[in-house]
Amino acid sequence: MFDVKRIREDFPLLKTKMQGHPLIYFDNGATSLKPQVVIQAINDYYTKLGSNSHRADYDLSYYTSEAIEATRKEVASFINARPEEIIFTSGTTAAINGLAIMLKKFLKKGDEIILSYHEHAANTLPWFALQQELGLVIKYVELTKNGEITTDNLRRLITKQTRIISLALISNVMGVVSKPQKISNLIKDQNIIYIIDAAQAAPHEKIDVKAFDCDFLVFSAHKMLGPTGVGVLYGKMEQLESLDPYLYGGSMNDKYDKTGKMSYLNVPTKFEAGTPNISNIIAFKAAIMYLKSIGMEQIREHELMLREYVIQQLIKEVPKIIIYNKEIESNTVIFNIDGVFAQDVATYLNSYGIAIRSGEHCAKLLHYYLGVGSTLRLSFYLYNTKEEVDVLVAALKAGGDFLDGFFK
């Protein structure tokens, strides 16, 4: 049974206070809090293993390497991939940047990349850089009134020059879900690479790369209870085998000589140059196991319950509320208080111990769709409660000019 009270016991930060109030953490879209098992796993590495990986000359190093591979297996099973298809990066941003560098050799002037206005800066700027360097064309798929990406709208954009489609599974702002199966069906047997940014999806719903049939999929550990500085780049084996590394150095080479001749180890090792973020990769396994023990469907259900409740309460209690994504199922609610600058609301809520994000949420193209610059983003996770929502709603109701926090 999903027991939020018991879950909350596992998160040390939920016992802390901010501005003298118990912390209410509604900024899960930015990063998640960590359960004690994850914190403990980091500590365990430094107190019990401490050695580098890929050196099996002595026991400690052997067990370190084994622990990293154990996380790789856990990640693979979590997204229904093979362990060899999992590459560890420093995060989603590094994964997409790496992909852009590695895919460059397949691209030439006039080739087209399809994105959407939903995309995070991590899934736009690396492509902009290629656009400028190679003379590529970037196209944006038209969104429906509810902000969805439909196959009809995608089909209209695809031409013989389309080489890459790179889309978020869930937008970090709106929460819109794109339908990967439909997209991969649409582009079947065309020479188009389909990349999924799952940074906002992996923490909240089941990922199945076989069912999605995407070429690449990327996400970050820290948004799903794991440590910062660890990301995953999944690639279909045949795709990974066609790519050259984007980082060169130790641990990834097979042989090299003074003339510059070099050969690489196999996939995925050839894409993991240098000492990895060992402690955090190991602890990422604890995060995934924790999520699995609660159940992704139960987490989703809990978030949707909170979302329905907060929308209902905000509409009832806060007359000046404007909600931008009422129709979209997700863990986020995007809103403003009519006539008040978003950041003034966010810092006012800080004085109540409520952590909430204001701004453009790293998606600076979205205003083309939304028609508004800065908004407030409330994003739920498994440890949030209806009582926390009540505190938020009461605070917003009493907001006035929203400068209370400044004069406490």
Place this chain on the structure above:
Amino acid sequence: MVFSNDVLRQIIVSHYSAPAFKKAIDDPTFLKIHLSSQNCIDDFNLYLKVDNNVIKEAYFSGVGCAISTASIDIMCQMITGQSYEYAKKLIDEFHKMMREESFDQAFLEEAIAFINTSKQPSRIKCATIGWDGLSVLINKDQSDKKE
């Protein structure tokens, strides 16, 4: 001199809701700097008309939160007609107030409306964004003139 929070609040609200020095300037004889921050949505320009190290006119344009907008408006009001030397002393005293060090209250006039900022550390950048821009503009202008 001790002001009540209500008075300080009124100062901020009035400068935010009706800023007197908000005006976009399209005149190359003005010094200009763009002010933005990684942490917030503030997006301002600050314009100075300077003659012989005296700030003859000061304006700003753009959008930001109540704290940053009110702070820049008050700053423009206080530096208009003042020398670089005077403006630099204002900047120093304002930063002392931000750091909770002792400062010259009377000298800061309406700018003491921001005395509570240090209790909300996430707002220090809001209160100082205009003053920091002013400091950069003055320093740059002075070093340009030396060359």
